[in-house]
Structure formats: C-alpha cells, structure tokens
C-alpha cells in the first residue's frame with residue numbers, strides 16, 4: 445500500500461492521538477494555548493513507560509549514576525551563572541504586515557539570479573524540501589515577471605545570514621511580499637514569574653529552561669553524601685519551559701516539555717572523547733531498545749565554529765520525522781564550564797578531591813539531554829502503519845496499527861469475551877483479566893463484534909489480545925481453560941493455557 449504523504453501522515457497521527465486519547469491540545473475548550481499539550485489516558489501511560497524505562501536503564505541498572513529531583517524554580521542567580529539570562533536567545537523576525545513572528549533561522553531565502561544578475565528574492569519556511577520550494581518559487585518569479593535568460597540554481601541561506609541590504613528585499617513567508625520583515629533580533633526564551641508577595645524586580649524568578657542546572661548546583665551536596673566517585677553521573681527527569689517563538693510540529697517543539705538529562709562527571713585528565721562516544725552509543729542503543737528503527741536514526745556533529753566557546757564537541761542523534769530530519773537527543777561535552785561558573789557566582793568550592801591521587805580539580809562533563817515528548821513523537825511516527833486485513837465478513841479493509849514495541853505500549857494485553865451476553869464467558873474473561881492485572885496493563889473490552897474490538901486495539905498499539913470462547917469453557921474438553929492469544933502485527937492466533945499466560949506474556953514483552 446502507498447505510503448501516506450508527509451503532511452497527510454502527520455495529520456493522521458495528530459487526529460488518531462486526539463481521537464483515541466493520547467494527546468490533546470491544552471485548554472482546548474477555551475480555544476487552546478499555543479505550545480502546550482495534555483496527555484490523555486493512553487498518552488500518559490506511553491509517556492510513563494518511556495520515563496520509567498529510561499530511569500531504570502540510566503539510574504537503577506547502573507552503579508555509576510544517581511538520580512535527582514531538583515525544584516523547577518531555582519535561585520535566579522543560577523540562570524545568570526549558567527548564561528541563560530544573558531544568552532538564552534533565539535533570533536526572532538516580525539512580519540509587520542501579517543503580525544506573525546518567525547525564528548530567523550527557520551526562514552530560508554535565495555536570490556533569483558538570471559544570466560548572472562540578481563532580479564529578486566524568494567523565501568520559504570524550513571521544511572524537508574526547502575531547496576526545491578525555493579527553486580520552484582524562483583522559476584515562478586521569473587515566469588511571472590517574463591524575464592528572459594538562464595535561471596541559476598538557488599543558493600538557500602537562512603535569515604540570520606541576510607545582509608542588511610537584503611532584509612527589505614526578502615518576501616515575508618506570511619504574505620509573499622517583500623518589505624515587511626524586520627531584521628533578526630535576540631528574544632530571550634526564559635519564562636518569568638514572581639516569587640513572594642511583592643511583584644517587582646527583586647521577586648523575579650524563572651521557570652527552568654532545562655533540568656541540567658539542578659545537577660550542577662547540587663553537585664557538592666551529592667558528592668558530600670559519599671555515594672559517588674568520579675566518573676559518575678547525576679540524572680534527572682522533569683518539566684522544562686521555554687517561551688519558544690514558533691512552537692510547532694505537534695509536540696516536537698513546545699513551550700512546556702519534559703526532559704531526561706544526565707550530567708556525567710569525569711576527571712579533567714580523562715579522555716572526554718572516549719566518554720562522548722560512549723554516551724552517543726548508549727543513547728542510540730537505548731532508542732533502538734524502545735523500538736525506533738535504526739534506518740530512521742543518524743548522527744550530526746555540530747561544526748566546531750558553531751559550538752559555544754566552552755563546548756568541546758556536540759553530537760545530535762537525529763530522527764527522520766515526517767516533517768524532516770530533526771534533533772532528537774543532544775550529547776554535549778561541556779568541559780568544566782558549568783561547575784566553574786557556579787563556583788564563581790555562588791562562592792561555593794565545587795572541586796572534587798580524588799582520594800587516590802590526592803588531587804583537587806573541577807570535573808569535566810559529558811551531557812546526554814533529550815525530551816520525552818520528542819521521543820514519544822518519534823515512537824508514534826515510526827509505529828504508525830496502515831495495512832489490509834479482513835473485516836468480520838471477510839472483506840478486506842484498511843487497518844491502522846501502531847506497532848509499538850511491547851515494552852513501551854500503553855496497554856499490553858486486551859481481554860475479550862467472545863460474546864458479552866453469555867455470562868459464563870464474561871465471568872471467565874474477567875477472571876483472566878484479574879489474573880493478568882497485577883503483572884501487566886490490561887484492558888477489558890466486551891463491546892461490539894470481535895473483529896471491531898481487535899481493530900480498536902490495533903489502532904492504539906496493544907500488542908496482544910486474549911479471547912475467551914466456548915472452548916475455554918470446555919466445549920471441546922481438550923481445550924478447557926485455554927484461550928486464543930492474538931499477536932497485533934501478524935494477526936496470528938495461537939491456543940494457550942490460561943495457567944501459562946503470565947510467564948509467556950512477560951517473556952514476550954521483555
């Protein structure tokens with residue numbers, strides 16, 4: 445069957461998420477609020493499974509990583525020391541005609557060059573076909589203006605690279621007309637609030653834009669507990685907030701999101717590149733373990749000249765979303781910048797004393813940082829699938845399936861009595877539900893034809909279905925106390941003893 449087109453696919457995913465209770469727009473009954481999302485019953489389960497798995501693999505299964513839950517609002521000086529108050533800005537551009545606001549690095553433009561001469565400019569918002577878009581627009585521009593000569597291939601640049609004389613000539617992506625875009629200017633993305641009874645300069649505080657600073661600020665407290673020795677990591681999962689100029693692509697870039705970050709402290713004399721590579725590989729393998737396909741993942745090394753001055757190297761694990769290849773997980777080698785800054789601003793001695801060498805030093809850091817919402821979106825996009833399957837009358841119809849890895853699927857098993865008006869079947873089905881419930885997330889469904897019930901579970905990604913039929917009750921004596929176990933992806937059914945269900949399912953899910 446043909447693959448749905450990019451936008452069509454995103455529309456289908458967004459609509460399924462709303463229809464089946466994965467993700468809703470926040471405050472929808474009031475018209476929604478841009479950049480904020482709510483996770484419904486299935487979304488909350490899916491998110492929890494991702495969170496729990498990361499915590500288990502990153503913290504519980506390791507001797508060298510400990511967990512932390514720091515507060516969302518911290519002393520405002522934290523954000524001065526970290527550089528966020530001064531420098532956490534995105535370049536922003538306003539369109540004076542449409543009153544729309546864009547991120548400058550998401551507006552692409554190109555000169556329309558005919559026979560070596562610039563005859564105008566075209567622009568397009570970043571997409572996975574920005575260059576093709578600009579080329580088509582350049583051709584249309586030349587045709588409409590009836591310009592004769594050879595059109596050169598466009599050379600796209602983003603708006604942060606626009607020379608001052610180019611700014612008024614670039615058409616606004618909102619109106620298609622030049623002259624309304626402002627030059628890019630810095631826009632601080634920190635969300636502010638006030639703490640205490642007074643609302644003035646002295647009470648300003650910030651909602652954290654990343655969880656990472658909690659780990660640096662609590663470094664000394666954690667070292668003093670005596671449980672850790674370098675190399676070691678501090679991990680945290682929690683909400684972060686950024687006043688993004690252009691929240692977009694569903695939950696990909698939002699203003700409130702949840703991060704899973706880990707700061708791995710190493711000796712100043714250790715080989716940071718070795719640890720950097722180690723954590724890139726760890727993150728990649730972790731993504732594979734929750735079911736993301738290897739062919740949709742890639743790596744992007746940030747060019748040296750674009751790194752922050754303190755950064756030694758940053759590599760992003762990229763994912764091919766339907767709207768283009770985008771950053772999923774950033775792994776940054778941050779040197780001793782953060783601890784040194786906090787030592788300077790707070791006056792606290794954030795040095796580490798190495799017992800073996802009797803040496804004091806400021807540790808260096810390698811940081812894997814990822815957003816749960818982004819992982820969840822990647823999982824949804826790669827799991828969405830349409831195939832053909834017979835309906836109750838044997839006629840082929842389109843089946844929508846979310847092929848979640850059983851490990852992270854929100855519901856692991858659906859329990860179906862074949863008919864709801866047969867009390868013996870219902871009673872047995874409920875007994876099977878109660879047997880499985882302590883071990884797995886189960887969903888009991890007795891409403892409608894069995895084929896329709898299967899489809900409903902396929903669409904929310906439930907990997908297994910257990911049907912209780914007359915053979916379960918002993919109609920064929922040799923099948924007494926057996927059920928059919930249906931697998932979502934193959935739709936194959938096997939007969940299984942009820943007494944063997946729990947170990948069998950636990951094994952399949954692991």
Ligand code: GAP
Nearest residue numbers: 654656696697698701772773774813814815818
């Ligand atoms: N402490 C480093 C840090 O926060 P970042 O690249 O700004 O680095 C890390 O963010 C990860 O957090 C990103 O790779 C992405 O997965 C997620 N993330 C960042 N901004 C986000 C947003 N506005 N919405 C959703 N996820 C976001």
